[in-house]
Amino acid sequence: MIKTAVIGLGKMGLSHVAILGAHPDVDLVAVCDTSQIILSAFKQYNPKIKLYEDFNKMYANEQLDAVFVVTPTKVHYLMAKPAIEKGIHVFCEKPFSLTIDEGEELVALANQHKIINQVGFHNNFIGTFRELKRLIKEGVIGEWFHFTGEAYGPVVTKSKGGTWRSKTSEGGGCLNDYASHVVNLIQECIDRPIKVKGTLLKKFYSKEVEDGVFSSLILSNGLSGTLSVNWSDETYRKMSTSLMVIGSKGKIICDATEIKIYLKEENKKEGLAKGWSIKYITELALPVNFYLRGEEYSAQIDYFIDNIKNNKQGEINTFEQALYTDKVSQMLINDSKL
Amino acid sequence: MKMDRVLFGDNQFFAVNHLSDEKSRQQSMRFKDTKSIMYVLDQAIDLGINTFMCTTHDRIGEITEIMRKNKPRYQDFNIFPSMPYAHKYANAVTELGIIGTIKEYVPGNLFSFAAKGGLAVLNKDFSKLMEMLIDAEMKMFKGVKTPVIFIQNVLVDMVLGMGMYEVFAQYHAYIKRKYDAEPGYITMNMPKLLDALESVGIENPIICSSINKIGFRMSGGIGLYEQYLKEKTFRPVAMQVLAAGALRPKEAIEYLSKFPKIESVLFGASSKAHIEETKMLIESSFQS
Numbered sequence: 001m002i003k004t005a006v007i008g009l010g011k012m013g014l015s016h017v018a019i020l021g022a023h024p025d026v027d028l029v030a031v032c033d034t035s036q037i038i039l040s041a042f043k044q045y046n047p048k049i050k051l052y053e054d055f056n057k058m059y060a061n062e063q064l065d066a067v068f069v070v071t072p073t074k075v076h077y078l079m080a081k082p083a084i085e086k087g088i089h090v091f092c093e094k095p096f097s098l099t100i101d102e103g104e105e106l107v108a109l110a111n112q113h114k115i116i117n118q119v120g121f122h123n124n125f126i127g128t129f130r131e132l133k134r135l136i137k138e139g140v141i142g143e144w145f146h147f148t149g150e151a152y153g154p155v156v157t158k159s160k161g162g163t164w165r166s167k168t169s170e171g172g173g174c175l176n177d178y179a180s181h182v183v184n185l186i187q188e189c190i191d192r193p194i195k196v197k198g199t200l201l202k203k204f205y206s207k208e209v210e211d212g213v214f215s216s217l218i219l220s221n222g223l224s225g226t227l228s229v230n231w232s233d234e235t236y237r238k239m240s241t242s243l244m245v246i247g248s249k250g251k252i253i254c255d256a257t258e259i260k261i262y263l264k265e266e267n268k269k270e271g272l273a274k275g276w277s278i279k280y281i282t283e284l285a286l287p288v289n290f291y292l293r294g295e296e297y298s299a300q301i302d303y304f305i306d307n308i309k310n311n312k313q314g315e316i317n318t319f320e321q322a323l324y325t326d327k328v329s330q331m332l333i334n335d336s337k338l
Numbered sequence: 339m340k341m342d343r344v345l346f347g348d349n350q351f352f353a354v355n356h357l358s359d360e361k362s363r364q365q366s367m368r369f370k371d372t373k374s375i376m377y378v379l380d381q382a383i384d385l386g387i388n389t390f391m392c393t394t395h396d397r398i399g400e401i402t403e404i405m406r407k408n409k410p411r412y413q414d415f416n417i418f419p420s421m422p423y424a425h426k427y428a429n430a431v432t433e434l435g436i437i438g439t440i441k442e443y444v445p446g447n448l449f450s451f452a453a454k455g456g457l458a459v460l461n462k463d464f465s466k467l468m469e470m471l472i473d474a475e476m477k478m479f480k481g482v483k484t485p486v487i488f489i490q491n492v493l494v495d496m497v498l499g500m501g502m503y504e505v506f507a508q509y510h511a512y513i514k515r516k517y518d519a520e521p522g523y524i525t526m527n528m529p530k531l532l533d534a535l536e537s538v539g540i541e542n543p544i545i546c547s548s549i550n551k552i553g554f555r556m557s558g559g560i561g562l563y564e565q566y567l568k569e570k571t572f573r574p575v576a577m578q579v580l581a582a583g584a585l586r587p588k589e590a591i592e593y594l595s596k597f598p599k600i601e602s603v604l605f606g607a608s609s610k611a612h613i614e615e616t617k618m619l620i621e622s623s624f625q626s
Contacts, residue, residue, distance in 0.1 A: 018499025022530065041464055045502035237352075282554050282584040291526035291557040292495045298557075 001027040002308055005064050007055050007079055008071035009033040012093055012120070015292060016068050019301050022290035026305060032058050055079050064088050066116075066308055073176065077102040084109045089116040091304050094184070095176045096322035100330060103323040110319050118304045118314060119322035121184045123241060123256070125296035125303070127284030132243060132254040133189040140267055142249030147190055147225030149182040149217075153239035155231040159205045173209030175201060175329055178239065179229040183217075183332075184325040185243055186227070188316075191219040193328045199335040204232045215332055256294075257281050339485055339520065340601065341389065341544070343624060344617050345418065345575065346382050347606035348392035351375045372400040381610045383415065385617060391418040391604055393490065399478035406481045413483075420488035420524055421475040465508045472512065486544060487513050488522035498531055507538040520544055522575070529558045529566050546575035546604065551593040554581035567597040577604040587619055595623040 052058040097103030201210035242255040250263040288298035405412040513521040528547035553560035
């Protein structure tokens with residue numbers, strides 16, 4: 001059994017706790033948070049789990065194999081560093097680091113101490129996006145011409161105060177929250193962005209942070225495309241993320257539920273007809289043992305736990321990949337000020 | 339009380355489509371006013387459907403208002419609420435945090451509650467907080483028959499994963515006591531949930547879960563689901579029977595009829611022909 005703890009019991013933290021709690025190979029030994037109301041709920045309803053307000057005390061008292069750092073980005077470094085130094089495997093929520101220096105140090109430390117590391121970019125565990133990546137790398141749409149990466153949703157739809165998500169200094173804002181998911185998907189499914197142009201960080205309702213992120217990205221393979229993200233769009237019931245790639249032989253449009261492929265000629269190898277083909281998540285979802293809100297949330301945890309069991313660093317959502325996404329976010333911020 | 343064989347769902351009205359975000363948006367345009375929802379619901383009623391299972395979406399309040407104003411037509415009609423409308427809270431938690439969300443959704447109550455001893459009281463009495471949230475969600479159903487009241491899968495599976503089974507026992511008792519109704523549970527992890535409910539002394543519970551031939555959203559595996567459907571004591575409601583559209587209705591319903599224990603089948607549709615066809619298919623398959 002992998003002895004695991006979770007630091008930070010917000011929305012994602014509780015979601016991880018539930019998935020870990022149901023995982024057959026995980027012994028969820030402790031949780032850590034400063035909210036009395038949350039801690040007392042655990043005390044009352046699941047007294048087997050030990051409660052901590054101080055993560056250092058938890059690291060000292062518990063023999064942990066793994067820890068989930070699910071706090072606001074600004075304290076990721078503070079909490080992940082001592083864990084890595086103790087040889088504890090770390091799953092960290094996204095965005096990974098608030099400053100590039102801190103991120104670089106964590107990547108180096110993780111390599112030095114040989115701990116399994118992963119960051120919660122869960123879209124990389126959605127069957128449709130995995131299929132998109134496979135198909136474009138197989139050359140199904142030929143030479144790539146252009147891409148768009150988009151995400152829309154109803155997080156901030158009126159002017160009022162909020163949580164840490166409304167403060168840039170703590171890792172909030174649409175860029176850190178919504179847009180980093182899209183940037184990461186572009187980076188992992190297509191290629192790494194190396195240059196950004198004409199970035200607009202627009203405020204609609206928020207006072208301190210941007211609600212929309214719009215930019216042109218140039219990838220390391222030379223392909224360019226468009227990023228368009230808005231978390232103040234109430235025409236969407238929940239966050240909707242999509243990628244489109246068009247090339248010499250056709251086009252693919254992909255979101256979390258379906259992948260639509262248009263081909264100028266039939267592709268026999270892939271069994272794809274000329275014209276439109278649609279594949280649905282029903283055939284592409286990764287089977288999971290316990291389901292909460294989407295297969296991808298369980299699948300990413302299964303992957304992390306399997307890697308720990310096999311003592312082998314994974315290739316999906318490493319600290320280094322997540323840090324690269326942070327670097328692109330920094331490029332977007334810098335470019336928006338030009 | 340035995341539930342109807344056919345339960346009419348509401349996903350099609352509120353832009354929930356597990357297969358396509360794009361279809362969701364089209365639905366959201368078609369059903370943008372309550373009149374268009376009522377039109378379909380009335381067609382379903384005329385086809386003999388007598389139970390509407392719906393999330394506690396704000397717009398359901400407009401539908402129950404119409405029902406209260408037209409008592410003779412709707413007085414025997416059942417609504418099975420399923421609470422809460424999770425995205426409302428999820429978006430609120432992202433924006434306001436957990437305490438902020440509680441303040442937002444139980445404002446009046448929380449204030450008077452706070453006056454009696456503040457959050458310290460809240461800390462020690464979660465069942466009271468749960469009761470206040472349930473009451474807030476149930477307000478819109480005043481004067482409407484709600485013989486079964488469900489909790490949504492996100493919440494059920496969250497509590498299940500966290501191992502806080504006593505929450506189920508408290509919910510169960512409160513729904514029976516306050517609303518004189520049967521508590522129901524929606525889940526994506528049916529076998530695990532049934533074990534959990536039994537462990538806190540809940541017998542023969544109503545459990546609504548995905549049941550379909552291809553094992554879509556049947557976590558724990560289709561084999562275990564089939565075993566539970568054959569051997570265990572509970573009142574299954576089948577949902578996602580078409581596996582979000584991956585199965586044809588006929589083969590989907592034929593599969594369900596292998597499990598006579600299934601008490602009800604939940605489905606949603608927006609055209610009269612489609613409602614009629616699916617209802618007949620379900621009723622005839624379970625008769626034979």
